[in-house]
Amino acid sequence: xxxxxxxxxxxxxxxxxxxxxxxxxxxxxxxxxxxxxxxxxxxxxxxxxxxxxxxxxxxxxxxxxxxxxxxxxxxxxxxxxxxxxxxxxxxxxxxxxxxxxxxxxxxxxxxxxxxxxxxxxxxxxxxxxxxxxxxxxxxxxxxxxxxxxxxxxxxxxxxxxxxxxxxxxxxxxxxxxxxxxxxxxxxxxxxxxxxxxxxxxxxxxxxxxxxxxxxxxxxxxxxxxxxxxxxxxxxxxxxxxxxxxxxxxxxxxxxxxxxxxxxxxxxxxxxxxxxxxxxxxxxxxxxxxxxxxxxxxxxxxxxxxxxxxxxxxxxxxxxxxxxxxxxxxxxxxxxxxxxxxxxxxxxxxxxxxxxxxxxxxxxxxxxx
Amino acid sequence: xxxxxxxxxxxxxxxxxxxxxxxxxxxxxxxxxxxxxxxxxxxxxxxxxxxxxxxxxxxxxxxxxxxxxxxxxxxxxxxxxxxxxxxxxxxxxxxxxxxxxxxxxxxxxxxxxxxxxxxxxxxxxxxxxxxxxxxxxxxxxxxxxxxxxxxxxxxxxxxxxxxxxxxxxxxxxxxxxxxxxxxxxxxxxxxxxxxxxxxxxxxxxxxxxxxxxxxxxxxxxxxxxxxxxxxxxxxxxxxxxxxxxxxxxxxxxxxxxxxxxxxxxxxxxxxxxxxxxxxxxxxxxxxxxxxxxxxxxxxxxxxxxxxxxxxxxxxxxxxxxxxxxxxxxxxxxxxxxxxxxxxxxxxxxxxxxxxxxxxxxxxxxxxxxxxxxxxxxxxxxxxxxxxxxxxxxxxxxxxxxxxxxxxxxxxxxxxxxxxxxxxxxxxxxxxxxxxxxxxxxxxxxxxxxxxxxxxxxxxxxxxxxxxxxxxxxxxxxxxxxxxxxxxxxxxxxxxxxxxxxxxxxxxxxxxxxxxxxxxxxxxxxx
Numbered sequence: 001x002x003x004x005x006x007x008x009x010x011x012x013x014x015x016x017x018x019x020x021x022x023x024x025x026x027x028x029x030x031x032x033x034x035x036x037x038x039x040x041x042x043x044x045x046x047x048x049x050x051x052x053x054x055x056x057x058x059x060x061x062x063x064x065x066x067x068x069x070x071x072x073x074x075x076x077x078x079x080x081x082x083x084x085x086x087x088x089x090x091x092x093x094x095x096x097x098x099x100x101x102x103x104x105x106x107x108x109x110x111x112x113x114x115x116x117x118x119x120x121x122x123x124x125x126x127x128x129x130x131x132x133x134x135x136x137x138x139x140x141x142x143x144x145x146x147x148x149x150x151x152x153x154x155x156x157x158x159x160x161x162x163x164x165x166x167x168x169x170x171x172x173x174x175x176x177x178x179x180x181x182x183x184x185x186x187x188x189x190x191x192x193x194x195x196x197x198x199x200x201x202x203x204x205x206x207x208x209x210x211x212x213x214x215x216x217x218x219x220x221x222x223x224x225x226x227x228x229x230x231x232x233x234x235x236x237x238x239x240x241x242x243x244x245x246x247x248x249x250x251x252x253x254x255x256x257x258x259x260x261x262x263x264x265x266x267x268x269x270x271x272x273x274x275x276x277x278x279x280x281x282x283x284x285x286x287x288x289x290x291x292x293x294x295x296x297x298x299x300x301x302x303x304x305x306x307x308x309x310x311x312x313x314x315x316x317x318x319x320x321x322x323x324x325x326x327x328x329x330x331x332x333x334x335x336x337x338x339x340x341x342x343x344x345x346x347x348x349x350x351x352x353x354x355x356x357x358x359x360x361x362x363x364x365x366x367x368x
Numbered sequence: 369x370x371x372x373x374x375x376x377x378x379x380x381x382x383x384x385x386x387x388x389x390x391x392x393x394x395x396x397x398x399x400x401x402x403x404x405x406x407x408x409x410x411x412x413x414x415x416x417x418x419x420x421x422x423x424x425x426x427x428x429x430x431x432x433x434x435x436x437x438x439x440x441x442x443x444x445x446x447x448x449x450x451x452x453x454x455x456x457x458x459x460x461x462x463x464x465x466x467x468x469x470x471x472x473x474x475x476x477x478x479x480x481x482x483x484x485x486x487x488x489x490x491x492x493x494x495x496x497x498x499x500x501x502x503x504x505x506x507x508x509x510x511x512x513x514x515x516x517x518x519x520x521x522x523x524x525x526x527x528x529x530x531x532x533x534x535x536x537x538x539x540x541x542x543x544x545x546x547x548x549x550x551x552x553x554x555x556x557x558x559x560x561x562x563x564x565x566x567x568x569x570x571x572x573x574x575x576x577x578x579x580x581x582x583x584x585x586x587x588x589x590x591x592x593x594x595x596x597x598x599x600x601x602x603x604x605x606x607x608x609x610x611x612x613x614x615x616x617x618x619x620x621x622x623x624x625x626x627x628x629x630x631x632x633x634x635x636x637x638x639x640x641x642x643x644x645x646x647x648x649x650x651x652x653x654x655x656x657x658x659x660x661x662x663x664x665x666x667x668x669x670x671x672x673x674x675x676x677x678x679x680x681x682x683x684x685x686x687x688x689x690x691x692x693x694x695x696x697x698x699x700x701x702x703x704x705x706x707x708x709x710x711x712x713x714x715x716x717x718x719x720x721x722x723x724x725x726x727x728x729x730x731x732x733x734x735x736x737x738x739x740x741x742x743x744x745x746x747x748x749x750x751x752x753x754x755x756x757x758x759x760x761x762x763x764x765x766x767x768x769x770x771x772x773x774x775x776x777x778x779x780x781x782x783x784x785x786x787x788x789x790x791x792x793x794x795x796x797x798x799x800x801x802x803x804x805x806x807x808x809x810x811x812x813x814x815x816x817x818x819x820x821x822x823x824x825x826x827x828x829x830x831x832x833x834x835x836x837x838x839x840x841x842x843x844x845x846x847x848x849x850x851x852x853x854x855x856x857x858x859x860x861x862x863x864x865x866x867x868x869x870x871x872x873x874x875x876x877x878x879x880x881x882x883x884x885x886x887x888x889x890x891x892x893x894x
Contacts, residue, residue: 311600
């Protein structure tokens with residue numbers, strides 16, 4: 001099946017691209033001669049997509065098997081954690097729990113049983129909470145997506161802006177300031193940044209709430225509820241963004257410097273275009289490529305960063321659930337979360353590829 | 369000079385007046401308001417009849433009433449049972465239930481529900497000793513339940529109180545489903561307590577609302593309780609500081625406790641943990657290596673400075689513990705061997721026992737285990753300290769609690785720091801550590817030391833079935849003295865559980881023996 005997205009890609013996107021990049025020679029224009037037909041590049045694109053999806057599936061299987069084995073290597077199981085939670089137990093009860101959850105079977109049988117279940121998209125039941133893992137994950141997914149996406153958007157936008165500002169006067173005071181700020185954010189442990197922000201903005205200046213997703217002491221509906229959630233989102237997303245801000249701003253600065261020195265920018269400047277047009281319309285667009293690539297690549301990093309941020313801010317997302325289920329040896333839940341997050345990473349990488357192609361039409365020919 | 373004195377008197381007067389006003393305000397409970405309460409973890413579910421532990425116990429005591437409750441001095445008080453009586457032979461206990469009590473769905477609470485609850489707890493609760501001697505529960509009429517016992521069982525009254533003896537509705541949980549996995553354990557919970565469930569969102573909050581049909585008229589005072597789940601201790605304390613949180617029980621970090629004590633609007637109290645009774649101790653493997661020798665254990669005890677632990681490591685927030693029964697318990701016997709710091713004596717004991725020092729000055733090697741970050745510094749403290757008596761200690765960390773529990777419960781250790789709870793009556797939480805037949809491979813907080821002394825066993829057995837409180841106290845005194853001599857574990861201090869609360873907001877903070885896991889029907893907002 002060809003998605004409308006792929007078709008529209010060759011219809012509108014690249015054509016406007018080719019207009020803008022007309023100064024750069026005739027490579028692109030030859031590719032888009034017949035925009036409405038399945039050009040070789042579209043076929044290539046599809047085959048690459050299918051390949052990527054295939055790799056993704058293999059990756060998911062590997063994630064499941066590897067993590068299943070890792071979980072079983074760790075000493076202790078759910079019966080131990082239930083006993084710990086209860087403040088003590090009895091051997092009959094522990095044996096009953098193990099039998100109940102099939103932990104008395106050999107490990108390979110447990111693995112096969114689990115994989116065959118996952119093949120039918122059934123992630124099983126959480127040992128700890130005794131509810132469906134899929135429900136548990138779907139319950140938590142929105143909070144994590146909200147946090148991760150807002151942090152990414154924040155880090156990318158602010159990073160690019162800072163990077164561009166720094167690149168225009170690479171040895172100026174602003175540039176140095178941006179560098180220091182970014183590096184401090186990058187090197188500070190994220191839980192420390194989080195606690196410091198809480199101390200500063202929830203305790204010293206009580207502007208933001210200390211933790212959680214919303215204020216449950218008062219009932220809010222509609223717009224007031226949205227505002228309340230956004231209010232709670234500010235500190236966690238700044239904390240999570242702080243790690244990646246350095247990456248994006250340094251990357252944007254470097255590639256901007258690179259692009260600003262290239263011939264076509266000089267041509268544009270020679271044509272007498274305004275500084276603003278040259279920087280933001282001609283140069284920035286090309287300079288964005290590495291940033292976008294990186295955004296896709298570090299997506300998994302953002303998810304793992306979210307684990308810490310969620311724990312500090314009691315943000316009820318997948319990260320907190322992951323920590324809780326690792327400590328509780330809740331194997332189905334951990335495997336479910338890892339399955340889900342690898343799915344997200346695979347999808348993020350796929351999307352990066354697609355976005356890449358929208359921004360730079362050259363990819364289509366050069367990827368052959 | 370004179371005007372200064374006058375000013376001082378005026379100031380004093382104002383302060384006294386303010387205090388009087390505050391006292392008057394504190395004395396009269398007010399109805400209404402939402403109490404914001406913070407805890408560190410999410411319970412597995414909310415049914416305390418089949419799930420032990422404090423995470424379930426705190427909301428559980430609000431949702432479910434128990435036949436009895438206890439005050440702050442270990443006296444049983446009427447609750448769902450307006451009165452009770454113990455037969456002369458101690459083999460039957462009669463509960464007379466209050467009339468007109470209803471579950472949250474309006475169905476009357478009867479003796480059948482009490483019978484069903486005790487049977488469910490006996491079958492499914494992890495603490496088997498609570499109702500082990502219960503043979504049967506008879507229900508001669510709707511409001512009378514007679515518990516028949518195979519032997520006198522003084523622990524029964526505590527087992528029928530908060531945290532342990534929840535009365536659950538038979539018409540909900542008696543439908544044949546496994547009560548441990550019953551869907552109504554977390555959703556649409558129908559309880560018998562002062563508050564009913566509005567919402568339980570894992571890792572976020574539990575919202576409870578006043579049950580207007582509660583059987584004690586005029587209670588509870590609060591309209592609502594919001595239990596916020598906040599993992600990070602320092603964040604909870606910041607929330608208390610900025611007023612977002614009113615009360616936070618079970619805080620155990622000395623730094624957080626001392627920090628809160630400096631805040632003018634916060635109070636940190638260690639009242640309310642007598643029944644839970646958490647004690648930190650150094651456990652020995654009595655069946656392996658040098659620690660199987662009683663003299664080695666005594667020498668180590670003499671080298672570990674309890675005073676230093678309480679004052680320096682715990683920053684003064686713990687109490688010293690000399691036995692396995694919590695110092696706040698009526699059964700605690702303080703006059704046992706204390707093993708105060710005495711390095712010369714420790715060295716002498718080891719010399720005499722034949723553990724000569726080698727060329728490197730060391731007698732032998734031991735591992736010390738610990739299971740969670742809170743006792744890491746205690747484990748590290750042992751290394752330099754025991755070096756002084758020629759024991760080469762290696763600290764062995766475990767990545768997390770279950771890993772540690774597995775090592776200890778399968779007896780793969782020399783020494784470990786451990787925290788064990790009394791859970792009300794010694795029969796429930798104390799005996800298990802010392803009874804010969806409770807050394808069970810793979811079960812954490814059983815007799816993981818594999819200690820065995822048949823005389824101690826028989827004294828504990830007698831104490832467990834003695835209905836005369838004075839005689840019982842005397843028997844436990846003997847047992848504690850014998851244990852302090854044998855020293856299967858070296859008790860050092862209490863876990864510094866504190867309830868931190870905003871005293872400008874919270875009236876009547878929970879301070880009974882079950883503390884925050886007792887019903888909060890008397891708590892009010894100022």
